[in-house]
Amino acid sequence: MSGYLMSVAVFVGIWVTLALSLNILTGYAGQVSLGHAAFFGIGAYTSAVLAVRYGQPFGVDFLAAILVTGLAGTVLGLPSLRVRHDFLVLATMGVNFVVVAVFKYVDFFGGAMGLVNIPAPEFFGTTFRGGVPYLLLVWGYVVVVWLVSWYISKTWVGLAFHTIRLDEDAAAAVGVSSARFKIYAFGISAALAGGAGSLYAHFIGSVFPDTFVFVESIAILSMIVFGGVGTLRGPIIGAIILKAAPELLRFVQDYRFTIYGALLVLMMLFQPMGLIGEGSWLWRNLTALFRRPAASQQPQQEVAQ
Amino acid sequence: MNKLRVERVSKMFGGLQALKNVSLETGGEILGLIGPNGAGKTTLFNVISGFLPPTEGAVYYNGHSLHRFRPHQIVRLGIARTFQIVKPFGDLSVLDNVLTGCGMPVYPSWRAFFRRYHTPLTEKAADEILELTDLSAWRDVPASSLPIGLQRRLEIARALATRPDLLLLDEPAAGLTSHEAEALAQLVRRLHQQGKSIIVIEHNMAFAMGLCERIVVLAQGEIIAVGPPEEIQNNEQVINVYLGRSK
Numbered sequence: 170m171s172g173y174l175m176s177v178a179v180f181v182g183i184w185v186t187l188a189l190s191l192n193i194l195t196g197y198a199g200q201v202s203l204g205h206a207a208f209f210g211i212g213a214y215t216s217a218v219l220a221v222r223y224g225q226p227f228g229v230d231f232l233a234a235i236l237v238t239g240l241a242g243t244v245l246g247l248p249s250l251r252v253r254h255d256f257l258v259l260a261t262m263g264v265n266f267v268v269v270a271v272f273k274y275v276d277f278f279g280g281a282m283g284l285v286n287i288p289a290p291e292f293f294g295t296t297f298r299g300g301v302p303y304l305l306l307v308w309g310y311v312v313v314v315w316l317v318s319w320y321i322s323k324t325w326v327g328l329a330f331h332t333i334r335l336d337e338d339a340a341a342a343v344g345v346s347s348a349r350f351k352i353y354a355f356g357i358s359a360a361l362a363g364g365a366g367s368l369y370a371h372f373i374g375s376v377f378p379d380t381f382v383f384v385e386s387i388a389i390l391s392m393i394v395f396g397g398v399g400t401l402r403g404p405i406i407g408a409i410i411l412k413a414a415p416e417l418l419r420f421v422q423d424y425r426f427t428i429y430g431a432l433l434v435l436m437m438l439f440q441p442m443g444l445i446g447e448g449s450w451l452w453r454n455l456t457a458l459f460r461r462p463a464a465s466q467q468p469q470q471e472v473a474q
Numbered sequence: 475m476n477k478l479r480v481e482r483v484s485k486m487f488g489g490l491q492a493l494k495n496v497s498l499e500t501g502g503e504i505l506g507l508i509g510p511n512g513a514g515k516t517t518l519f520n521v522i523s524g525f526l527p528p529t530e531g532a533v534y535y536n537g538h539s540l541h542r543f544r545p546h547q548i549v550r551l552g553i554a555r556t557f558q559i560v561k562p563f564g565d566l567s568v569l570d571n572v573l574t575g576c577g578m579p580v581y582p583s584w585r586a587f588f589r590r591y592h593t594p595l596t597e598k599a600a601d602e603i604l605e606l607t608d609l610s611a612w613r614d615v616p617a618s619s620l621p622i623g624l625q626r627r628l629e630i631a632r633a634l635a636t637r638p639d640l641l642l643l644d645e646p647a648a649g650l651t652s653h654e655a656e657a658l659a660q661l662v663r664r665l666h667q668q669g670k671s672i673i674v675i676e677h678n679m680a681f682a683m684g685l686c687e688r689i690v691v692l693a694q695g696e697i698i699a700v701g702p703p704e705e706i707q708n709n710e711q712v713i714n715v716y717l718g719r720s721k
């Protein structure tokens with residue numbers, strides 16, 4: 170694999186984890202956020218600050234990024250408890266603008282010039298940036314985030330997320346505190362995005378406020394909407410396609426935010442379940458293709474009785 | 475045991491008084507709550523279950539004020555409810571809908587992160603409730619695919635899964651065939667025999683009369699009569715206000 174393809178694969182991996190982490194908040198718990206890039210940024214800056222200003226090794230930066238961002242997500246999620254749906258979208262947007270402004274105007278964070286010379290990760294005396302080891306590191310994190318997502322979907326927390334997404338009153342009637350579980354969702358989602366931020370910072374070697382702006386949040390949201398909100402496969406496919414395409418097709422690069430926005434609107438209008446979400450056109454046909462005819466008849470009869 | 479006391483509860487919606495100085499006490503019985511459209515029946519349930527704060531007055535359960543308790547906390551005290559406009563979790567299976575109620579004790583604890591909700595043990599508990607409510611045949615279909623009558627029953631099943639002592643049923647028989655309504659009445663009687671207290675809102679007079687030991691009549695937010703069914707049936711004021719109005 171060429172160095173260029175390798176770095177595309179690293180970026181795609183990082184954005185897959187961003188999509189999967191937003192999916193926990195938006196797909197599982199139903200809280201639509203347009204501020205996910207802020208958490209990506211908090212993770213990246215936490216890592217960068219620890220590495221550049223305090224000389225901490227990668228392992229410390231990475232874990233701190235997860236912890237600090239998780240905490241930030243929990244705190245910044247608090248105001249969202251007071252608002253529902255459309256206002257939540259505005260509130261999360263606001264958070265994104267504020268966070269970017271802090272990166273930009275606080276000298277400690279390097280201002281508009283960002284933080285540079287973030288050292289490459291070092292394990293057992295060897296440093297690596299780029300190349301197969303970093304690729305494995307990033308995709309190893311993809312596996313971890315996927316496992317966390319999968320595991321949550323099987324636990325009571327996952328079921329509770331599902332109930333607040335569908336109907337907060339009905340959720341309350343079975344004993345689910347929507348405030349508690351929204352905060353959980355914000356915290357977990359942000360923490361995982363923080364890890365992605367750390368991997369990004371150490372890969373690029375520098376961080377700038379403009380990377381984490383509001384349009385990037387739209388991009389991440391359109392990835393999960395494109396692939397299929399709430400599923401474990403949709404966000405992965407969505408992120409791979411929407412991140413890889415602009416990197417590989419130069420002419421798409423210039424228009425990528427326009428394309429993300431347009432896709433978001435088109436998908437919501439015509440395929441709200443996403444490309445391969447539950448019940449989407451493509452997924453129905455794919456599963457019908459692979460399912461034995463006998464098996465597909467059974468549930469139909471049961472519904473009919 | 476499971477004694478509910480509603481004390482001088484009033485509820486205003488802007489200028490509209492939905493409940494006026496409502497007081498009642500119940501426990502250990504099947505209590506019917508009847509009244510014409512807009513009488514305030516659902517509002518009373520909303521106040522009891524914590525979905526709406528009363529403008530005045532208070533609700534006590536086993537001697538404790540429910541003031542400032544949130545709905546999810548009131549369920550934990552043992553008061554479960556259904557909704558007049560059913561709110562099943564549509565894309566979850568019937569079994570999973572019941573499981574959401576089974577999770578009630580786990581949600582506030584850290585265990586919720588580390589326990590799966592599908593285990594032989596949890597499924598057994600949910601299956602028992604499906605058995606009791608006669609829903610086992612639909613166990614694995616999505617709740618949204620059920621006809622309304624079954625969705626109402628599922629809503630009761632989900633409420634039962636929280637193991638309540640007091641069950642608030644908001645028009646459970648609405649839209650049921652007489653055959654289904656009879657099955658429902660039997661279920662309610664069985665739950666009562668198991669020691670649960672029940673309040674049923676009902677539009678169908680005959681249904682309420684056959685099921686309830688005592689009936690409270692609300693009209694325009696006020697209690698106008700309380701008593702056993704025979705007495706209510708012959709109460710002048712009830713006939714005028716309630717039966718007269720609902721033609």
Ligand SMILES: Nc1ncnc2c1ncn2[C@@H]1O[C@H](COP(=O)(O)OP(=O)(O)OP(=O)(O)O)[C@@H](O)[C@H]1O
Nearest residue numbers: 487490492509510511512513514515516517518558
């Ligand atoms: N959330 C609310 N906001 C404003 N007004 C309300 C609200 N809930 C109920 N009301 C009004 O309060 C009055 C009582 O409503 P409620 O739903 O309690 O009646 P009900 O006895 O349950 O009637 P029905 O038999 O039609 O279900 C009605 O006039 C209704 O329009």
Ligand SMILES: [Mg+2]
Nearest residue numbers: 515516517558
């Ligand atoms: Mg009502």
